[in-house]
Amino acid sequence: MTALLSKDPAVLVLEDGTRHAGRAYGAHGTTLGEVVFATGMTGYQETLTDPSYAGQIVLQTAPHIGNTGMNGEDPESRRIWVAGYIVRDPSRVVSNWRADESLDDALVTDGVVGISGIDTRAVTRHIRSAGSMRGGIFSGADAALPVDEQLRIVREAPQMAGQNLSAAVSVAATEVTPATGERIGNLAVLDLGVKQATIDNLAARGFDVHVLPQDVTIEGIRAIDPVAVFYSNGPGDPAASGDHVALLRAVLDERLPFFGICFGNQLLGRALGLGTYKLPFGHRGINQPVLDKQTGRVEITAHNHGFAVDAPLEGSFDSPNGYGAVEVSHIGLNDRVVEGLRALDIPAFSVQYHPEAAAGPHDANYLFDRFRDMVIATQETTKNA
Template identity: 65%
Template sequence: MTTSARGARTPAVLVLEDGRTFRGRAYGAVGETFGEAVFSTGMTGYQETLTDPSYHRQVVVMTAPHVGNTGVNDEDGESRRIWVSGYVVRDPARIPSNWRSRRSLDEELAAQGVVGISGIDTRALTRHLRERGAMRVGIFSGEGVADEASLVERVRQAPQMTGADLSEEVSVTEAYTVPAQGAKRFTVAAVDLGIKSMTPQRLAERGAEVHVLPATTTLEEIYALSPDGVFFSNGPGDPATADHPVELMRGVLERSTPLFGICFGNQILGRALGFGTYKLKYGHRGINQPVQDRTTGKVEVTAHNHGFAVDAPLDEVSQTPYGRVRVSHVCLNDDVVEGLELLDRPAFSVQYHPEAAAGPHDAAYLFDRFVSLMEGQRA
C-alpha cells in the first residue's frame, strides 16, 4: 500500500489550543506533532517553504487549496531537511506532474517523519488564526485517536513560540564556504541563524566568497576572515532571546564593517540599535506581501516568513549608540517595520526574503545595495 493510499484512509484531527478542532485524513507521516499554527499565502514554492529553517517548530497551514501538484525534486530544497513541525493542506495532489519531480510530496513528508493532515477546510482555519492569532496546535493521526478534550490539554502543554531560542538548533555546527561565481571580488562572513541555501548563492553571483558560520561563532572568528562585509540570516524563534547574535552584531557595528541582515537579522539589528521587538498577531508568511521601499518609493511584492517585528518609530529618524537610523521599508498591509537603515554607518536590513526562493525577484537589488556598501568601504 502506498503512503498516499494509507493516508487517504487514516483519520486525523487537528486540535488548536483554544479548543477548535478540524477532522480530516493523514498526510505524510502517521503519528502526532505539536507546534505553532501559522498560515502561508504562497500559491507556489511549497518545497522551499518546507525546507526553510525559519519554520522550525511551526505547523504550516497552506491557504492555496491544491498542494503537491509538482511533486518534490532534488534541487529546490533550501536546507538539508524539512523543518516544519507539521503540514496542513486542503486538497493534496493525487498524481504529481513535473519533469523534475522525483517523488510525491506525501512520500517526502512521510520519509522525513513530518505529520500532516489533509481534507480540512483550510480557509476556515486561516480565518480563525487571522482573528484569534497564531497559537499552539497538535495534529494526531491513526486509529484510536484519543478524545478531543484530552488532546486540547496536551496541546496547551506544548512550548510557546514566545521566549523560544531556536537559532542554534537549525544552524550549521561547522563552517562551510560557497565560492564566488567568476572572479572573487569580496569576502562575506554569513552568520547562519537559519540561512536558506539560495542566499549565499545570490551573494556568490555577485562575486562574493561566502563563509557560512555557525550561530555560536565569535567576533574573533568573523574577523579572522578579514571580511569585506558581514551578513546575518533569517531564522526561527523569539528575537528577544537572541542575546549572542545581538552582541555579535554590535561588535560588527562598532567596527563599521558593511552589514546586511534579513528577516531574523533585521530583528537582531533592531535590538542591537536599542529597539524592542514584539510578536505579531498572526505574522507575515507567503510570497505576495506588499512592501514600500521608502528610499525609492517603489512598491515591491516580497516573500515573508516572520512572526515577530521591530518596534521602531516609522516617521522619524532615531538616534542610537551607532548613529542615526531610519525605517527604510514598511509593509503596506499593516505598517509593520520591514527594514532599517543606518545613516552614519554602512549597515541595513530588511524583514523579508530577497533571495526569491520561492518568490518574486522585486527585492534582488538589495544584494546589489550590499555590494555597493562593500565597494564604498574599500574606496
C-alpha cells in the same frame, strides 16, 4: 507518478479548543507547534525546506498542494523543517517532469506529521481573528486519544515567544561557497537558518560565502578576514537571542558592513537598541506589498516572520545604543509594519522580508546589489582614509 494517500483519521487541535477532523497526511503520530498560514499558491517545496519554519505547523491557504511533487534542485536546506503540515486537497498525481518523489513520500521520509481534507479557509480565518496559537496534529492511532488529553498536550507545548531555535537549524561547522561573480572578498554569514538561494545570490555578487555556526565568536569572524557580515533568516524569538545581538554589536563597533534579512533585521533592530514584538498572525507568503521609502517603489515580496521591530516609521532617529542616526527604510503596506532598517552613520542595513524570493517574486533582488555596492564603497573609503 502517483501518491498513495492515507485514509487514516487525523485531527487538528488548537489551544483554544477548536478541532478539525481530516485524514492523515505524511508521517503518522503527533506533532506540536505554532499554527501559521502561508499564502503562496506555488513554492511549497521552498516553504517546507525553509529553516525559518522550524517549530511551526504550516497551513497552506492554496487548496491544491503537491501536484509538482518534490525534486532535488529546489530545496532551500538539507531537510524539511516544518513541525507539521496542513493542506486541504493533496494531489494524487505528480505531473512535473522534474519530480523525484511525491510530497507525501517526502513528508514521511522526514517524519513530518500532517493532515489533509479539512477546511483550511476556516482555520485561516480563525487565526486571522484570534491570532496565531499553539496546535497539534494527531493522526493514525493518536487521533483516537481522548479529546481532553489531546487539548492538554497542546496547551503544554512551549509558546514560540521566548524560544531560541538557532542551534537546531544552524550548521555545525563552517561551510564555504566560492564566489561566482567578480570576487570582492570573504563574507561572514551567521547561519541562523540560512536558505540556499541566499547563499547563491551572495556568491553571484562576488563574495566567498563563509557560512558560520550560530555560536561563532567575534574572534571566529575576524579569523576569516571578512569584508562584511551577513545575518540570515531563522526561527525563534529575537528577544531570546541575546548572544547574537551582542555579537552583532561587536561587528557594528568594528564598522564592518552589515546586511541582515528577516531574523537578521530583528537582531539589527535590537543591536541598535530597538524593541521587537510578536505580530498577531505574522506575514507568510509570496505576495506581500512593501514600500521602499528610498525609491518610492512598491514591491511585491516574500515573507516569513512572526515578530517585528518597533521603530518610528517617519524620519530618522538616534540609535539608543549609540550608533548614530537610523531610519525605517521599508514599510509593509498591509499593516504598516517595519520591513527594513538603515543606519545612516555606519554601513549597516536590513530588511524583514526575503529578497532571494525562493519561491516568490524578484522585485527585491536589487538588495543584494545594494549590499555589494555598500561593501565596495566602504573598501574605497578605507583605502583613501
